[in-house]
Amino acid sequence: MAKNVVQVRDLFKDYQTAAGAITVLKQVDFSMEAGDFVAIMGPSGSGKSTFMNILGCLDKPTSGQYTLDGHEVASLDSNTLAKIRNQTIGFVFQGFNLLSRVSLLDNVALPLVYAGIDKAERQARAKLLLEKVGLGQHINSLPNQISGGQQQRVAIARALVNRPSLILADEPTGNLDSKTSEEIMALFSELNADGISIILVTHESDIAAHASRQVRFLDGRIVQDVRIVKDNRGTIEPADQEKESK
Numbered sequence: 001m002a003k004n005v006v007q008v009r010d011l012f013k014d015y016q017t018a019a020g021a022i023t024v025l026k027q028v029d030f031s032m033e034a035g036d037f038v039a040i041m042g043p044s045g046s047g048k049s050t051f052m053n054i055l056g057c058l059d060k061p062t063s064g065q066y067t068l069d070g071h072e073v074a075s076l077d078s079n080t081l082a083k084i085r086n087q088t089i090g091f092v093f094q095g096f097n098l099l100s101r102v103s104l105l106d107n108v109a110l111p112l113v114y115a116g117i118d119k120a121e122r123q124a125r126a127k128l129l130l131e132k133v134g135l136g137q138h139i140n141s142l143p144n145q146i147s148g149g150q151q152q153r154v155a156i157a158r159a160l161v162n163r164p165s166l167i168l169a170d171e172p173t174g175n176l177d178s179k180t181s182e183e184i185m186a187l188f189s190e191l192n193a194d195g196i197s198i199i200l201v202t203h204e205s206d207i208a209a210h211a212s213r214q215v216r217f218l219d220g221r222i223v224q225d226v227r228i229v230k231d232n233r234g235t236i237e238p239a240d241q242e243k244e245s246k
Helices: 048-055 078-087 104-114 119-132 148-160 178-193 240-245
Strands: 004-017 020-033 037-041 063-068 089-093 166-170 197-201 213-218 221-228 236-238
Touching: 004 048, 020 048, 020 197, 020 221, 037 048, 037 178, 048 063, 048 166, 048 197, 078 089, 089 148, 104 119, 104 148, 119 148, 148 166, 148 178, 166 178, 178 197
Parallel strands: 037 197, 037 213, 089 166, 166 197
Antiparallel strands: 004 020, 004 063, 213 221, 221 236
16 A cells, blocks of 8 residues: 555644734644545635645644644754755746846755765756756756746756655646646646655646546635546545545
8 A cells, every 4th residue: 555645634824913812714624645646626815826825835734633744743843944945845836036146957956065075966856857858958058048838847856856746746747838837737747757746836727637536625625525536427426535535
């Protein structure tokens, strides 16, 4: 049986406002096995972005338990959390977040600087990943010298460079046209086929269709959790989590 990369139990998240506390996540239970590909969906304000921030150790729940790759997150200090963000999680954002004045090679290698990896190893890993995403011939280019789709490929390479257990992608195709979006999603599917665990937030059903599992939020709760069976009929079956809750 595959181990759980992510395990969430009875998770709540409140924010304090001038009008009082607002609960944006309510009793969320969620687990994800290694090698899974999950699409998180839901309307604006449903809680999916807050959930993603908690999974990425960028925010903390008000209550509940979150275990990431065997680590109980609530018990970790800030330095350990920073190390986990650097080494366990790879982030891909809608806006690419590349440094405009340094080469693609140095953009991809940047997380390795914080991890204390020596220069030769950093460059070797970054070059290999740029080749993997089809940009080996552009390693010395600047971000403004390539297309938006190519910039997102660079961001994916950067997310992979520390060999993380989990990729978190927040609307990674939001700034791309439909053709380029399909190319990026094909790359995510290829990475997942290689065994990389992926959680992706999206508003688009055609983007979510690339995942093997779809989880839908509404009003701070998970209201649907289905596993997509990739056969010729496009059959959809309930995920194990949903079956257990019935």
